[in-house]
Amino acid sequence: MPRTLSLLARAGxxxxxxxxxxxxxxxxxxxxxxSPTTLPSPVRVAExxxxxxxxxxxxxxxxxxxxxxxxxxxxxTAFVLSILLDFSQAMRRALFxxxxxxxxxxxxxxxxLVVLWFGxxxxxxxxxxxxxxxxxxxxxxxxxxxxxxxxxxxxxxxxGAGRWRRFRLARLPSAAPFFFAGLRISVTYAVVGAIxxxxxxxxxxxxxxxxxxxxxxxxxxxxxxxxxxxxxxxLLFAATVLVQRLAMPWLRLQRVPxx
Amino acid sequence: xxxxxxxxxIRKAFGTTPVLDGISLDVRAGEFVSILGPSGAGKSTLxxxxxxxxxxxxxxxxxxxxxxxxxxxxxAFMPQRDALMPxxxxxxxxxxxxxxxxxARKPAREKVLPLFPEFGLAGFENHYPxxxxxxxxxxxxxxxxxxxxxxxxxxxxPFGALDALTRSGMQRWLExxxxxxxxxxxxxxxxxxxxxxxxxxxxxxSARPARVVRDFSVPLxxxxxxxxxxxxxxxxxxxxxxETLLKxxxxxxxxx
Numbered sequence: 001m002p003r004t005l006s007l008l009a010r011a012g013x014x015x016x017x018x019x020x021x022x023x024x025x026x027x028x029x030x031x032x033x034x035s036p037t038t039l040p041s042p043v044r045v046a047e048x049x050x051x052x053x054x055x056x057x058x059x060x061x062x063x064x065x066x067x068x069x070x071x072x073x074x075x076x077t078a079f080v081l082s083i084l085l086d087f088s089q090a091m092r093r094a095l096f097x098x099x100x101x102x103x104x105x106x107x108x109x110x111x112x113l114v115v116l117w118f119g120x121x122x123x124x125x126x127x128x129x130x131x132x133x134x135x136x137x138x139x140x141x142x143x144x145x146x147x148x149x150x151x152x153x154x155x156x157x158x159x160g161a162g163r164w165r166r167f168r169l170a171r172l173p174s175a176a177p178f179f180f181a182g183l184r185i186s187v188t189y190a191v192v193g194a195i196x197x198x199x200x201x202x203x204x205x206x207x208x209x210x211x212x213x214x215x216x217x218x219x220x221x222x223x224x225x226x227x228x229x230x231x232x233x234x235l236l237f238a239a240t241v242l243v244q245r246l247a248m249p250w251l252r253l254q255r256v257p258x259x
Numbered sequence: 260x261x262x263x264x265x266x267x268x269i270r271k272a273f274g275t276t277p278v279l280d281g282i283s284l285d286v287r288a289g290e291f292v293s294i295l296g297p298s299g300a301g302k303s304t305l306x307x308x309x310x311x312x313x314x315x316x317x318x319x320x321x322x323x324x325x326x327x328x329x330x331x332x333x334x335a336f337m338p339q340r341d342a343l344m345p346x347x348x349x350x351x352x353x354x355x356x357x358x359x360x361x362x363a364r365k366p367a368r369e370k371v372l373p374l375f376p377e378f379g380l381a382g383f384e385n386h387y388p389x390x391x392x393x394x395x396x397x398x399x400x401x402x403x404x405x406x407x408x409x410x411x412x413x414x415x416x417p418f419g420a421l422d423a424l425t426r427s428g429m430q431r432w433l434e435x436x437x438x439x440x441x442x443x444x445x446x447x448x449x450x451x452x453x454x455x456x457x458x459x460x461x462x463x464x465s466a467r468p469a470r471v472v473r474d475f476s477v478p479l480x481x482x483x484x485x486x487x488x489x490x491x492x493x494x495x496x497x498x499x500x501x502e503t504l505l506k507x508x509x510x511x512x513x514x515x
Contacts, residue, residue, distance in 0.1 A: 151338040158310035158336035159359040159407065169355075173346045250346050253389040 040220035049224035059209040060228055066122060066205065067194040067232070070129025074186065078134045082141035086171065087163070092142075103135050107193075111200035120201055128197040133186040140182025144175025177251060180244040187240050191233045261324040263288045263411060263443050264309075269318035271304060272468075278304050280468035281318070286411070286445055291437060293446045293454040295504065296464030302447040303339075305469075306413050310336050322410065335409035339416045341400035343388040349399050350384040356407035371406050377436075378402045394425040401433070405442065412444040418453065430456055431484050438481055451504065455497045456483050463500060465507040472507045475500055 022042045028034075029041035036044055049056060081099075085092045111128055118124040148171045156166045198207025206225050213221035245252070262285035271279040278301040286292045296302050307313045308320065309327070320327040327333070335356065343352045350368060357367040375381045378398045388396055397417060404412055418426045430453055437444065437457070448454050454461050461475045479492055 149340075149342060151340055151342040152344060154307070154310065154312060155336060155338055155342045156355075156359065157312060158334060158413075159356045161359045165359065169359075170344070173344065176346065248346065250387045250389060253387050 036220065037217050038219070040223065045220045045223045045227070048218075048220040049227065052221060052224065056209070056224060056228060059204055059206050059225070060232075062202070062204045063191070063194050063198065063206040063229075064232065066125040066197070067129060067190050067236075069122065070126040070194060071133060071187070071190045071236075073126055074130040074133040074190075075137065075183075077130060078137035078141060081134075082138055082145070082175075083167075085138075085142050086145045086167070099135060099138065102131065105131075107132065107196055111197055114197075115201035120203055124200075125194055125197040125202070125205075128200075129190055129193040132189045132193040136185040136189075137179065137182040140178040141175050144178030145171040147178065148174040176248055180240065180248070183240050183244075184237065187236045188233055190236060191229050195229055260287065262286060262321075263290075263323060264445070265319075265321040265324075266305075267319045267321070269305070269308070269315045269320070271301070271308070271313070271316050277468035279315070280470045282464075282469060282471060283318075284462050284471060284474070286443060288443055289441045290459050291442075291444045291446070291457055293448055293458040293461045294464060295448055295451065295454045295461055295500065296469060297466045297504070297507070298449055300464045300467050301469040302464065303415060306336065306415050306447060309334050309413060333410045334413045335404045335407040335411070336413045337400055337404040337415060337417050340420055341388070341396045343396055343400060343403075345388055348385050348387055349380060349391065352388065353399060353403045353406060355403055360407070371402065374402060374406065379432075392425075393421050394429055397421060397429055398432070401436075405440070410443065412442050414444060414446040416447055416449070418450075419448075426453075433457065434481070434483055451497050451501045452493075455479075455493055455500060461500060463503050463507065473503050475503075 026041050026043060029036075029039055029044075040048070081095070085095065107128070110131070111124075114124040114127055118127065145167075152170045152174075153166055156170055161169065194205070195207040195210065198205035199211055200207075202208045206229055210222050210225045213219075213225065264286040266282055266284050269279050269282040270277070282305065284292070284294070294302055294305065304313065308315050322333055343349075344355070347355070350371070353371045354362075354364070354367040357370065358364070362370075372384070375384060378401070380395060380399055380402065383391060383395065383399075388399070391399065401417065404414075418429050421429060434457055446454070446457060455477055458477050461477060463472045463474070464470065465472050475496065477496055479489065479496065483489060483493065
């Protein structure tokens, strides 16, 4: 019982903030008499979302699919690269600047090119999602490895543990809190990245749905799709928090500030 | 009898800064020996050589007469802070060394579990280190060290991070345990009282670059925490050691 109460106490302010925002929005559209093709009211968005639920859902599935695949690839890439960078200083020096440059590329220019090169299938979407999400995780992992307590490394060395052993027993778990911090940032980019990739060219998906709705002067459907995208991101975010709690039960016992 | 560990004229410099300037010392089987020196004298460097982190520029290290090669695993090392892994339960922290040696989880646990009561850790097997007090963490760290059953314990200021009261308690407890098991132990400390209380012999190092200034034997009867006479005798030894130590510190300062 106290647990549910404290959950309510924590979620309450956010719920109130969101509710007041929606309320103000509704109030404004009702009073100003603004055209629904310019700014539809939240009630209208909800109504239209429900009326078009079939089409919305059909376009949400490909986006979920691309997001999962893209984020999975991104996670695997970040992990493999982080190990490579941790084990070899030469690699770190050679590749890190390259990765930073990869993050300076404007997505708006890259996305159509990737579609041009790889077509309208899943491939360009996976690549674009990976491009926008791998970096925070990579940085977090590399920094996490480096945060390993020196004395733990020395201790393992004295026990006769080799380099890979020391990595697995000390560096990898030391990086866990950092990794989850990076993961939380990355995961919020994932759905947006997928929608952007679809926007640049796709047969189906939320991105193309938004594009079509916009071209048909249906801002209510654009906003409905945005709502779906936001919900997806929130769900993914909640999943990372849950996984973190399960994976690192010890963190909640410590009173040290988390990275 | 060949000493368990023998260092002869060990020298080491980091860049142009000499750190160890010809250290010679020996430890015999079953002996508790302390290395006492001012902070930053290079005591920890000495330990890193023994556990294979760095190599000496010159000099020789012999274990039971054999030169210490590249092989690791003769020493069980206990670092300054407890270095318990926060993500492992106490039981899994304690079996870490056995795990690295290749022992399976089950026999490793069976081996360490009976020792928990003696180390004051009974009932805390499944706790995380963050849930334990400083003294308990240090006992867990020591348990992790001794279960490896190595030739020798290397203790690097093991009580340095504890508050004074806990530290005194831990020193008494360690002395009791040592009397029971007679581990061969080499202790690094800059606490004169701790060195005198625990050791059979004490090597006093100078400030950097470190040399052995003098070695003391501590001919006090054990257990050491018995009675007023014991305290008085200990104080006499402490005074002599402290005198030596302070003299080297000031002479070290006047040295360019």
